Amino acid sequence: MKIEKNAIAFPISREMALDFGLVEPTEAEREERAAVMAQWQAKRDAAQPGIGAALAALDALNGVEREMLDLHSFDRTKRYAQECEGCDFSGFEGEPPAWPCRTVDLIARSHGIDLSEFYLYEPEA
Numbered sequence: 001m002k003i004e005k006n007a008i009a010f011p012i013s014r015e016m017a018l019d020f021g022l023v024e025p026t027e028a029e030r031e032e033r034a035a036v037m038a039q040w041q042a043k044r045d046a047a048q049p050g051i052g053a054a055l056a057a058l059d060a061l062n063g064v065e066r067e068m069l070d071l072h073s074f075d076r077t078k079r080y081a082q083e084c085e086g087c088d089f090s091g092f093e094g095e096p097p098a099w100p101c102r103t104v105d106l107i108a109r110s111h112g113i114d115l116s117e118f119y120l121y122e123p124e125a
């Protein structure tokens with residue numbers, strides 16, 4: 001029986017190599033990436049008042065909706081990938097649904113509360 005070293009190779013894009021710090025960006029790439037980041041940060045900053053208003057509108061709801069929203073909450077201190085803490089999930093590779101989950105989305109829509117920019121949520125420092 002002959003044992004050979006197992007090796008695989010796969011191509012990666014220059015973008016991916018830059019993202020992982022495998023190569024140094026050129027000056028043009030550095031400027032382009034800084035501009036994209038600045039644009040994204042401006043979009044995120046502009047979205048915060050609307051997101052805050054939407055969360056305040058949800059927080060003001062009462063009754064059974066209040067109880068449902070308290071169950072289907074998220075960690076407001078977490079900066080990325082907010083997950084619903086109330087949805088059931090299972091399975092070997094099961095992961096909690098992202099927040100707002102279907103339940104929260106249904107409640108928000110029924111009150112005309114717009115959560116479409118929630119993905120830009122930034123917790124208050």
Ligand SMILES: [Zn+2]
Binds near residue numbers: 097
């Ligand atoms: Zn949920």
